[in-house]
Amino acid sequence: MMATEPGQRSPASGPAAGDAPAPTTPPAPPTDAILEVRGLRHAYGGSAEPVIDGLSFVVRQAELVCVVGPSGCGKTTLIRCVSGLRPTEPGMIRLDGVDVRGVPDDTAVVFQDYGRSLFPWLRVAANVDFPLSRRGLSRPERRRRVGESLAAVGLEHVADRYPWQLSGGMQQRVAIARALAYGPRLMLLDEPFASVDAQTRADLEDLVLQVRADFGVTILLVTHDIDESVYLADRVVVLSRGPARVLAEIPVDLPHPRDQIATKELDAFVHLRGEVGRLVRRAAGGSAVPGATVGAAGPAAG
């Protein structure tokens, strides 16, 4: 599977046989690729039926890529494979050109279930500080990083509270601050806003964009929300279901900074949303729309 050049639409070839990893030398990845997923295949517990089969895409330096797909298509499994929490075969996932064996040093995960992934016995600051213990930092440096990360998510004032004293949205902010403080090359977010209310969700989406703009982090975000994927991403990767493969990669050339209202009013946004939506519906096996044209959202900027 070819890695898509910036500004170029890959054809929505569907789960074509041609997507299987080529036996010949694969094409060289873009030089600025941070994450390369190549022909990823994953089956649970020796089951013959893989959840993911022949999944390939690339995330470049400072890019924000959203992976979107119907529920149950293996998005969370993908994040668990990329983060090294689930073992994969050699060559399937590379980070900075190096094979991912086990959990890499430079990735941070923000889990969907913030309530369980923050430690209830630690205060907010201690939760953010938790992963820093193995970074070999001095105490003042750690304190500085924790303060900076909490400030970035607007939560300096609750550093001494416990996570369970905060609202769900604030807890997820703490989780983002924790990932940020860790200083990762790649930040992985697994359906991060799936369990908060709509207003909080919009705020958190803007927070992610803000953090990305301020810190230049590379982000891979998995979601089932089509609006969210288009609003956040530089590129949307649409997955098919059973097994998961890349159905299409759609560059999102909406202007920055994005705005919850103004951006979503743009014709380009509406088009992209429709495009992604049709693909996701097709992937879900719903009413297939024959004219699910890919690349109908106007010329792609470079």
Next chain:
Amino acid sequence: MRGFGRLVERWAVVLAVGAVWQLVTVRADEVFFPPLSDILVRARDNWLSGPASSLFLTPAVGADVAPSLGRLAAGWLLAVVAGVGLGMAIGLIRDLGDYVDPLVEFVRAIPPPALVPPFLVVLGIGTRMKVVLIAVGVVWPILLNTIDGARSVDQAALDTGRAFRTGRVRRLTHIVLPAAAPKIFAGLRVSLSIALILMVISEMVAANGGIGFTIVTAQRSFAILDMWAGILLLGILGYLLNTLLLVVEGRVLAWHRGARGRGEP
């Protein structure tokens, strides 16, 4: 004033029972059931009539109460260390758990006082026997609760630890142990009350000192007041020890009470 009022409220039942006991015993005038007031006076004479320089404690406290408490503490702490340590290992290493579980279930079903005869034979009547008896008798609730706690650590917490490449030791001390702490503390509370029972039993059987010894000796020499005073003292000690543990638990597990109080989000 309100705090005082609440205190009176909480203790009203105790005071009422004490008053009834006093009235009944005074009227009955039974040799073996002396009035509560007499028992309290005797208890004060025995243990709280010393000089101010030693906080009014009498030498009897040093001779009887201190050794008892020392053995209790030693046996219980030994059980805490062994129970938590082994429980963590059994709880975290699945294969080990599979082999050890049935054995643990069997051994803990043996009533600890039944171990007194063999321990007497092997360890004699000294302090060592009593400490070991207490430790062996009370380790089970701690062990079982720790195993349960270590096994039921939230997968999300473990995943978080792994995602940030938390080392083995730190994962144990900073994730598994705090997550299991609420269950461990439940075991500690049960084991503390059993420890008090075993302390008394060991001192009654292998008589060479301690509160249990005092009670038995008093009974055998018809010092009925001393016997009741000893029983009263045991009750008070048990209450104080449990209160102390609850205070420690309240501090260590403040997060747990708070988190649970909020309910699941």
